[in-house]
Amino acid sequence: xxxxxxxxxxxxxxxxxxxxxxxxxxxxxxxxxxxxxxxxxxxxxxxxxxxxxxxxxxxxxxxxxxxxxxxxx
Amino acid sequence: xxxxxxxxxxxxxxxxxxxxxxxxxxxxxxxxxxxxxxxxxxxxxxxxxxxxxxxxxxxxxxxxxxxxxxxxxxxxxxxxxxxxxxxxxxxxxxxxxxxxxxxxxxxxxxxxxxxxxxxxxxxxxxxxxxxxxxxxxxxxxxxxxxxxxxxxxxxxxxxxxxxxxxxxxxxxx
Numbered sequence: 730x731x732x733x734x735x736x737x738x739x740x741x742x743x744x745x746x747x748x749x750x751x752x753x754x755x756x757x758x759x760x761x762x763x764x765x766x767x768x769x770x771x772x773x774x775x776x777x778x779x780x781x782x783x784x785x786x787x788x789x790x791x792x793x794x795x796x797x798x799x800x801x802x
Numbered sequence: 803x804x805x806x807x808x809x810x811x812x813x814x815x816x817x818x819x820x821x822x823x824x825x826x827x828x829x830x831x832x833x834x835x836x837x838x839x840x841x842x843x844x845x846x847x848x849x850x851x852x853x854x855x856x857x858x859x860x861x862x863x864x865x866x867x868x869x870x871x872x873x874x875x876x877x878x879x880x881x882x883x884x885x886x887x888x889x890x891x892x893x894x895x896x897x898x899x900x901x902x903x904x905x906x907x908x909x910x911x912x913x914x915x916x917x918x919x920x921x922x923x924x925x926x927x928x929x930x931x932x933x934x935x936x937x938x939x940x941x942x943x944x945x946x947x948x949x950x951x952x953x954x955x956x957x958x959x960x961x962x963x964x965x966x967x968x969x970x971x972x973x974x975x
Contacts, residue, residue: 740827761879771877773855774863778882787834788936794834 760786804872822847 741749757763760782762771767786771779823829824844832841859876868874 738826738828740831749829761917762877768854769851770859773859774876775856776877776880778880781882791835791836794831798831798835799813 757788804870809871818851 739746739757744792757766760767762779762782764783764786766777767782769783812860819825822844824847829841829844831842832839835841862874865877954969
């Protein structure tokens with residue numbers, strides 16, 4: 730059924746990954762949880778607080794992706 | 803016994819991430835790119851995860867210890883603070899820069915506060931040589947980090963006890 734692990738292509742260099750990792754840590758810390766925490770665990774618990782956080786990080790994700798892919802490149 | 807169940811939970815979670823493509827940055831970017839070839843398939847993964855987790859959390863919310871006797875505490879905070887959503891927004895910025903999901907095991911038996919550690923896969927832009935190895939590096943790193951985080955949680959919950967855990971959390975906060 731599964732022939733092997735699906736390929737994962739890295740789209741960023743080392744420096745970008747380090748910066749991104751720091752942002753991930755900051756975001757998870759100050760957002761009081763990460764995508765899995767808010768988006769899966771806490772939405773499962775019907776937490777309104779996490780619904781706000783999840784909406785925020787999904788909506789805010791559209792902007793940098795649009796900028797990086799369609800405005801800057 | 804706790805060691806085995808925690809390990810099984812972590813492995814299952816890590817495999818789920820890899821099989822669903824959640825560890826693949828282009829796939830994650832596809833969800834966020836509304837302007838071009840929008841690929842919402844990971845939203846279905848998220849919905850599936852919620853469907854699977856909701857009954858478990860409902861069951862767990864009435865308990866103070868897991869079925870195997872492990873101490874557990876679900877998040878109690880309900881207040882919506884205004885700056886928090888903006889900080890939460892830093893995750894997708896990081897994703898756009900190339901990192902993947904900050905994933906930690908979300909099993910209901912050990913939820914001090916879900917997913918506080920950010921584990922992200924690291925790798926470089928695939929070089930012409932050794933590209934095939936690079937392709938598998940990300941998921942492998944994620945799986946490895948998942949196991950490490952799982953073992954860390956295990957030590958935290960099983961061997962240090964609730965008191966030490968609370969002390970640790972106070973230091974972190």
